[in-house]
Amino acid sequence: MNTSRSAFCHRLGTALGILACGCLAATHASAQFGGFSMPSLPSVPSSSSKSSDGCPKGKSKSEGSAVLGGLIGQGLGRAAGSAGVSSYFPISEVAGTLTNAIACKLDPAEQKQAANATIEATRGEAGDTAPPPVGASSSWTSETRENVSGTSTVVARNDNDQAGLQCITVSDVIIVNGEETTANKRMCRRPGQARYALMA
Numbered sequence: 001m002n003t004s005r006s007a008f009c010h011r012l013g014t015a016l017g018i019l020a021c022g023c024l025a026a027t028h029a030s031a032q033f034g035g036f037s038m039p040s041l042p043s044v045p046s047s048s049s050k051s052s053d054g055c056p057k058g059k060s061k062s063e064g065s066a067v068l069g070g071l072i073g074q075g076l077g078r079a080a081g082s083a084g085v086s087s088y089f090p091i092s093e094v095a096g097t098l099t100n101a102i103a104c105k106l107d108p109a110e111q112k113q114a115a116n117a118t119i120e121a122t123r124g125e126a127g128d129t130a131p132p133p134v135g136a137s138s139s140w141t142s143e144t145r146e147n148v149s150g151t152s153t154v155v156a157r158n159d160n161d162q163a164g165l166q167c168i169t170v171s172d173v174i175i176v177n178g179e180e181t182t183a184n185k186r187m188c189r190r191p192g193q194a195r196y197a198l199m200a
Helices: 002-032 063-082 108-121
Strands: 137-141 148-158 166-176 179-189
Touching (some): 108 137, 108 166
Antiparallel strands (some): 137 148, 148 166
């Protein structure tokens, strides 16, 4: 009985030693990399790959794997963000204004700034009901990150769309840490309406 108790104590001591080494390593990594914090439970869609527009997408997963993947993804996202590489999810508030190709490269506050620039560029000269002139433009600079800016410019206009809509083409250009991304989007509205919305 003494040998089994001795073996158990030895295994327990070994396990505690490994756990202590792990904690010590985490403390050193925390000091080296600016600290680790327990991330909040994510509410992001479960995804493991990116679509052609750069946004994360994938097949559906169980809630447990979505939460675990989200926690791991948040940790990796923080590390990637501090290294200047990021991918965001488009927020619902800008769904009718920004394309995913642009929204996925901007944090939520920047997405709102970019959407506001589009709204400003698409506003007509004689009030909201007049169509904007080709060349109308609005720029923004990020309030949350350095080296992030963008511009929305009306590049084409079709006031007599076959469906009776007023349509324009808006070119969004963003620059994130020196990397330029351009996306053209078709936006339409019914005559008399104030705002344009993205069209498929």
